[in-house]
Amino acid sequence: MAKKSTQLAIDTRPWRDTSNNKPFVRIKNVTKKFGDVLAVHDVSLDIYKSELFCLLGGSGSGKSTLLRMLAGFEQPTSGTIEIDGQDMTEVPPYNRPVNMMFQSYALFPHMSVEQNIAYGLKRDNLPKGEITDRVAELLSLVKLQDYGRRKPHQLSGGQRQRVALARALAKRPKLLLLDEPLGALDKKLREETQFELVKIQESLGVTFIVVTHDQEEAMTLATRIGVMNLGEIAMVGEPTDIYEFPNSRFVAGFIGSANMVEGVVTEDEPGHVRIRSNELGCDIYVGHGVDCAPEQLLWWAIRPEKMSLSREKPVPPHDANVTSGIVEEIAYLGDISLYQVALESGKRIRVSQTNSVRGNPDAITWDEKVYITWSDSSGSVLTV
């Protein structure tokens, strides 16, 4: 979630200035093995106060295990977890300043909504009056004032989700862990709830760590995203970094859609790189230096919206960055159309075009020969 630009960037993005900001959650070389299975492998991660950090990954990527270790349900096989400067590695869940919102919500079925929310407060032995006030406050925060006496099974999925959130927030935790918080909601409700969640997080200033497999959700919610793959952190960065500047083929392919081709470095200069790609049937001219060597085999990835289609052959600079093919498939998505173009090498490239003209009679259509072109800074050169 992008912050308002009127705020000072340095205030809202503490991770950009690591020398002056102490991380709030510090995961150091954490490894978790279940028998012989390596669920989390040597993960180190710093998360700052008031962040909304998303752990993004497919199933079995270790993201949930990492979250469960933060909650204290699992013990790391090795490594340490620090929260607010205190070593929490050995602390049982009931003594951690951390609360979790479960994927299944885990609402106590035999208790009313109020009793569910009050459960954690009762464990702190707060006076009755204070508990009642806090419960009322939380119910209004999640807009369920009239539902306090209901049982969980009398609520809809979205209402249960909000009760779970209220219960997790009741003890004013320093850190809130959310396991697929929107996973069980339908698409429309999910979109509404996303913004609600961000609003609550911003107004309370609690640090959120969200586990999700839904990249769109991660992009919308997160201040930063940690992409996980096979128990390791593949990349950590702001949503735009992850999307525009992926650091590996895995991240480029996992986030959004990307066209990926193999190529060989033919020119390696400090100011530009030229890559010859047989798959693409042309040279790729990259307008900045890349850490590589001549004759090195590497990969080049480009997003569909970073390319454009034309019937006439454009005249590109540097005699590169243009190739041609036949339109094979067109997917009309309303705002954009997605073209699948078959190149001479047999490689298929996806290009998206904005439908800026209504009912365009002159739109590129099936079986047409088209030229694909892109600018010299549109793609990402990937060496791993």
Next chain:
Amino acid sequence: MTATHTPTIPPPRRLKPWNAVERGLAKVGISGRMLVLAAPVLWLLVFFLIPLAVVFGISLATKQFGRPPYSPLLTTEEGTVQLTLHLNNYIRLFTDNLYIAAYLSSIRIAFISTVITLFVGYPMAYAIARAPDRWRNILLMLVILPFFTSFLLRVYALTGFMRGNGVINQFLGLFGIEPLVMMQTDFAVYVGIVYTYLPFMILPLYTTLVKLDVSLFEASADLGARPLRTFLSVTLPLSLPGIIAGSMLVFIPAIGEYVIPSLLGGPETLMIGRVLWDEFFTAANWPRAAAVAVAMLLAVVVPIMLLQRAQSAVVER
């Protein structure tokens, strides 16, 4: 293949032999559903309700010598049919202290046994429900295993443990402890009932506990509850249906238990099952025995109904 051929003709309807039967029955007003329901109804009628009615009838007769050893309810005399109902069997149940004492003692023994069984069975059921998958079936099998030998044999085997020179006393003797008197006491009856009915407590408890979502316990811990608090506030209330079902399965048969008190109990162990046996076989007083049986049935049915109501209330919540 092109999409020109689409099967529009349905396959020929096969004539099923039972279709004709079904149509025939439908003409008389009998549907398949009725037939399916009829089987258990018929079974209950023939093997439960009719015998029960017979017992109830006998309980309203008086003892007499001959065959059958009770007076007929209906007699024909000078062309009139007379119905004679003797209520003195029931009156005796309430006036003779033996019966009241036996009922109360049965309920007390059954109740205490049920409580002990619950305390022994709950941890076992919990452990099995939380055991790793591959262990669970083995452990459940071990719980059911005693059923593979005769009940009578198992109760006899207990005497080998508890008698004067039995296994327990011999073991205690190694430490110079005087032999304990266990046989022919209420203690032995409790041991027998708890041992015999433990599986009936464990199995329903296990089925409720195994269904509980582990994340509920995690949520409780996450909200600051220590393990004991989690057990009292989450596990226990959610396993109430299992507790009720298990207690019912132990309490009800324990009230009428005959074999265990007569093999393990002493002369002062008074249980209604033994009284019934004595009335029937020793005193040969069928009507009195029948009245005891009917009264026992009522004593059992009332707690069942109460517990069932409590259980459905729990389920509704």
